[in-house]
């Protein structure tokens with residue numbers, strides 16, 4: 001079974017609990033949601049278009065090819081992202097079997113149950129709220145999983161009411177919550193960050209900047 005890959009690259013984790021750590025990113029193509037502010041639109045549909053940052057020369061890869069692309073970097077930290085990477089869990093398993101010496105985290109929107117939990121050290125789940133433009137959906141990765149943290153993208157002060165209600169109804173502990181500013185440019189991210197930090201201090205949530213936007217890197 002082949003993996004549909006958008007890109008493999010080496011960078012710094014730009015958000016969440018592992019922010020600042022060097023990591024290899026495996027970005028898989030295809031997503032089951034359509035967020036209005038999606039900053040990875042090149043990875044939400046499966047096409048034959050290769051992005052300029054891609055290190056791969058084909059969009060559909062066997063396990064050995066993806067492994068080679070990952071292992072060429074001097075780093076044992078892998079971030080599996082997308083798109084929505086849980087759409088390709090069956091194809092991921094043979095690859096993960098060969099990466100048992102890696103620290104592996106996954107970015108997911110929480111719409112799909114995990115079959116690959118045992119291979120992961122951390123699950124970064126980002127439930128999408130009304131401001132994303134998606135229809136609300138049930139959370140499939142529950143806070144009882146001790147590997148999961150929840151990252152909420154905040155675009156507007158109105159989002160906070162919805163986030164608090166979501167956290168309460170899904171019984172998510174405050175210490176598992178990360179708030180991140182929405183925005184695809186530095187100025188907007190900085191403006192939103194200023195008031196989000198105050199909310200985090202008040203409510204006991206964690207704040208995550210978006211380093212890749214603030215520093216203009218991938």
Ligand code: SF4
Pocket residue numbers: 031032033034035037038039040041044082083084109128
């Ligand atoms: S879930 Fe993520 S990848 Fe999918 S559309 Fe939303 S922001 Fe983009």
